[in-house]
Amino acid sequence: MKSIQRFLGRFLIGLFVCFLVFFVANIAGLTVYLRVLYDTHEGDEDFSPTWAVRDTVEGLTKQDGEYQLAPSVVEELRAHSAWAMLLDDNGNVIWSMDLPEEIPLSYTPRDVAGFTRYYLQDYPVFCWEHPDGLVVTGYPKGSYMRYTLNFAEQDARTIFECVLLFLVGNVLVAILIYAFLCWWTVRPVRPILHGLSCLARGEPVQLAERGSLREVAAGINAASGELQRRDDALRKKDEARANWIAGISHDIRTPLSVILGYAGELQDDPALPPPEQEQAAVICRQGVRLRDLVSDLNLVSRLEYDMQPLERQWLRPAKLVRRAVTDFMNAMPENPCGIELEEVDESIRLQGDERLLLRALTNLLQNSVLHNPQGCAIRVSVRRDGTNTCLLSVRDDGVGADPQKLASVLNAPYAPKRAHGLGLFLVRRITETHGGQFTARTAPGEGFSGEMRLPCEPLREAAQSG
Structure with missing residues (x-):
């Protein structure tokens, strides 16, 4: 019973360890993926639309009655095909940069409330408060997905590819874990199964008594020893029986030959009356039958024990x-x-x-x-x-x-x-x-x-x- 408990404990521990490794591997993979998303693309590590709109607010100043945007911010926005505009408190555009033609120049409070939820005419936009109103920066259609988190459109598409990759990886890892658990579980059982197979064929078994199933191995060794001892005793008994039958057959043949010889002489003796000759013939026939029975018994014994x-x-x-x-x-x-x-x-x-x-x-x-x-x-x-x-x-x-x-x-x-x-x-x-x-x-x-x-x-x- 203790061997079974140890065996089950070994299996459960292995299952827990494999599950832990599986969980840690998934967390590590997700962390790496999010890190890659955070870094976005090569050369764009320091660009963020949220920070860009803030930079626009800070770089947009009014000089001589006209609004001027810092050249560095202009360069940064144009590098990402972005446009910008400034709305006053009445919703009118009082300044803009590279504004698309389909973008209106005047907005109601309802319009402002709508596009501050991330999209204006399907352009992803980012808004930030300016001393003179509201700064809005927009980017090409399909470049960003504006939800709770900000992702580049290209990065958002890779999410599905990565999810599929994770699923395939998880299946492969699950298969590897299953194979490992099978090997780890069957390894101590395989000698036991081999020992039982040898016992079924009547072969001697001597298993190494170690591991979680050492008590079972010891029991099989003891059973093998007992079976071998009984087989030896049975073999000796069979040999003794065969030898006894052979000896008895030999001992019976000698007096039986004498009986048949004398009975044959009496049967052929013309001096005897016919009734006595018939009795002698009966003795001969029964003697021959007894001889045949002894011969059959001896042959049966030799055939039964593969001695013929x-x-x-x-x-x-x-x-x-x-x-x-x-x-x-x-x-x-x-x-x-x-x-x-x-x-x-x-x-x-x-x-x-x-x-x-x-x-x-x-x-x-x-x-x-x-x-x-x-x-x-x-x-x-x-x-x-x-x-x-x-x-x-x-x-x-x-x-x-x-x-x-x-x-x-x-x-x-x-x-x-x-x-x-x-x-x-x-x-x-x-x-x-x-x-x-x-x-x-x-x-x-x-x-x-x-x-x-x-x-x-x-x-x-x-x-x-x-």
């Missing part, structure tokens, strides 16, 4: 199926089921362990025969499913079975209440060991079908090699 090496070679599934059917018919000549090769594609080739694949096909055939003592029709096919998949199928039209029982047979080889052998589970494991997928379907009264979907040589390469 694969002797891969290029095979023709069509030849493999024919051999499996032939060997099965020879081994069980009296079985009541008929086996038919329904569809066989001779062009398919695949890489696999011939002995294991034969075992899987034999188990599928044996499953159909054992569960249909009254007889059934068994159909075997080999065909291509797509461009690089081979489908080995064994189907019968027998009595079928409960699909739930079939699921338990395929998925629980060591179930304590298992009522069936390991044949179908072996088929599934052999198929998966070859990189394929086994699918079994059944229902009461609808027979059984088992399909081994195995990777095979692509269609184009098969055509070239054929």
Whole structure:
């Protein structure tokens, strides 16, 4: 909990600092811009219309009954295309300089009140009191915007450009701040995420226990150590189980061979009466079944723990199926089921362990025969499913079975209440060991079908090699 609080505190502090920098940067930019406006243009640093009208008032004097304006003020006004006039108390122009033609020479009090609000005939004007009346200075149309503040027209237009520039700059700064915050926030989290990913893959993890999330890192390290310890214990347990099964299988085979040997001699002994010979035959059959079960259990154990090496070679599934059917018919000549090769594609080739694949096909055939003592029709096919998949199928039209029982047979080889052998589970494991997928379907009264979907040589390469 403390690690989370420290992490959130780190994020909030970073957010506050970035906001402060953002605010200071905007204030600094605005200050610089206003300073530039204050300085206006190069060469005009000391000119101000407000001060110019005051200078006009001070420089305008009456000599010999005529008004004279100081030459320096005249020069300054003309340098900025300005004009000036002096109104008496009755609103009449009693003096002017460079006055435009459209400017009236007489004004009412209402007119004076109007243009003292900054404009006269669209000319921006500035007014100041003179001992003899009111001095008015005017500037070209569009040169100044006369509101509460005084800005040159050109400077006022740049305000919008600067606002746009500020907006773009703020967006860029916001993006940089966001990127920095993401990096600053994710930096301590990235090792944690990597550690969790390694834990999910079962890999050992050892994170550096520092920073705001050091307690979380310590917890992940502890969890990794515990998982590794349990994996080692489970691996040792699995190895012990596999070794125990292999040892038991070996120990059972020796006395079982002796039993089968003596039972075979008794079955073939002509001196024994037929009932005793039949009993000896039953012993032989059950002994062979027990031997096969021990062999299946040993093979299941090796496949389950990846202890069974694969002797891969290029095979023709069509030849493999024919051999499996032939060997099965020879081994069980009296079985009541008929086996038919329904569809066989001779062009398919695949890489696999011939002995294991034969075992899987034999188990599928044996499953159909054992569960249909009254007889059934068994159909075997080999065909291509797509461009690089081979489908080995064994189907019968027998009595079928409960699909739930079939699921338990395929998925629980060591179930304590298992009522069936390991044949179908072996088929599934052999198929998966070859990189394929086994699918079994059944229902009461609808027979059984088992399909081994195995990777095979692509269609184009098969055509070239054929």
